[in-house]
Amino acid sequence: MADGEAVSNKQVIFRDYVSGFPKESDMYVTTSTISLKVPEGSEAVLVKNLYLSCDPYMRSRMRNIQGSYVEPFKPGSPITGYGVAKVLDSRHPDFRTGDLVWGITGWEEYSLITTDERLFKIQHTDVPLSYYTGILGMAGMTAYSGFYEICSPKKGEYVFISAASGAVGQLVGQFAKLLGCYVVGSAGTKEKVDLLKNKFGFDEAFNYKEEQDLEACLKRYFPEGIDIYFENVGGKMLDAVLVNMRLHGRIAVCGMISQYNLEEPEGVRNLFTIVTKRIRMEGFLVFDYYHLYPKFLDLIMPYIREGKIVYVEDIAEGLESAPTALIGLYSGRNVGKQVVVVARE
């Protein structure tokens, strides 16, 4: 490792554990240096980061809870998360210089990725590379596994999706429409509701912030009840959905973003309907389904190429914009999948 190869490396550092609502000042941007060579004796990969993904689950990593499904961020170290990157140097047998990859990387210009992290080689480059932070990456696999593996969907069923314009929700809705379901989504702004109806082809959509009575609202959109609820928000919405479920309905629990910043989660009161309606409510994590990734690509690539599945991203430019972009997720400021561009190639 020659000294001359060390370059400056801008980074987004996680300051310290957060309680309540996260703020931009819980992160800061700094510059360190990095060697662009993988150290001898390691099987690591050295990458240049191109696109970074802002995902709701990252809130969990801002808490100092050990033994959870994700490790906490390390105070004083860069944020880590899903991203798209280009391999500059590799001592890993599966990757070589010039490869494009997606997987867990750092919020910085260059990252040394150790081999125990999951990394996928990008095969199809006839779509925007940023798609691999979302529809062709973790969010896409989340939508795919949650909908097809957990929801047991059937043609003609009534499907409701909360946080429906997000990276996962927009795709679940389109999968459901392609299967012949009736699909309604909720979102938090008029712009997002318009997207759902006019861009993603949902049958109906509503702004949950404008509804005084979510239970009555869902009854309007689902006079026959809901067969499938793709749950992204939790809390009051879940309570309203429970009383509107049909017999033998299914609830795929993907996330509960409305609860992540509360000191104590809201209580859900209508759980007894799980018995009376014989509901199956099942949580899932995408990590358990990555073995299906090739099958997923076979399904979705033709749909994307033919324009039968569309995708909306909210692009923030530059590492400096990353803290604002991430925080914005929790107030629903982003429209579509929130991406941060570090570099375009």
Next chain:
Amino acid sequence: MADGEAVSNKQVIFRDYVSGFPKESDMYVTTSTISLKVPEGSEAVLVKNLYLSCDPYMRSRMRNIQGSYVEPFKPGSPITGYGVAKVLDSRHPDFRTGDLVWGITGWEEYSLITTDERLFKIQHTDVPLSYYTGILGMAGMTAYSGFYEICSPKKGEYVFISAASGAVGQLVGQFAKLLGCYVVGSAGTKEKVDLLKNKFGFDEAFNYKEEQDLEACLKRYFPEGIDIYFENVGGKMLDAVLVNMRLHGRIAVCGMISQYNLEEPEGVRNLFTIVTKRIRMEGFLVFDYYHLYPKFLDLIMPYIREGKIVYVEDIAEGLESAPTALIGLYSGRNVGKQVVVVARE
């Protein structure tokens, strides 16, 4: 129908819909008359009631909620519920005079059962007839379908059962032990806890009323976590269980008796663990599984005859004792399955 055949018929009448905790005075005992012949042109069955079943779900029928999974009781009419009876007259092709049956009947000495109600002919009479109000009837089928069809149990798994000394719980625990699971039950008195450990062969049992911190209590009994929770109570216990579940755990929701008499159900706060632990939580109703009844009998009859499955009943004598017996369920006064004897033959 000759007038001379009309006999007096003692009945337990449902007075009116109930909010909050039901009281004995929500029912009253009266005497009317009944003809012991089935009217011509009907396919009904006329029975003499022998044993009546007191079941937690009956609380739901004291509310005036239409379109639920069970019909409300009719104010001014006898309570209806599961029972064992002897056929005195029949115009139904499947039943004849002298048959013993179990199914939905009235809380009275004699009932005219119309054919749209589910009625099973009793084949095995080498066990106490009262068993068909519980272990060989609805409660047995509830335990069987809930455990084998919903819990996906495997040998060696960690199983927790609440309200474990009740008609359903005691049987679920014994099924789990026979499969080679580690089984812990909760109940509300020392006597019930002793029963669980000494009579039903549970590995451990505890009195939930003596535990200040249910979450810590469950951690003591399940240092490795809970694979299967058979849910009978809801509320705080469910919250405590959720944080103690293992990865890919299953919660079979059979009932939530702690919630039935509340004006508003308690909120359950720890639902997000459904995601992090990938938990499947599924409600079920025995009505969906009665087609398995012959298979169930094939399994359980040998166990009962060989003493490998035991069963405890709490017998109340006479129709007059029925209101007290039913109300007692909701304060946990009964020890074992609550039965009311109307007549022994």
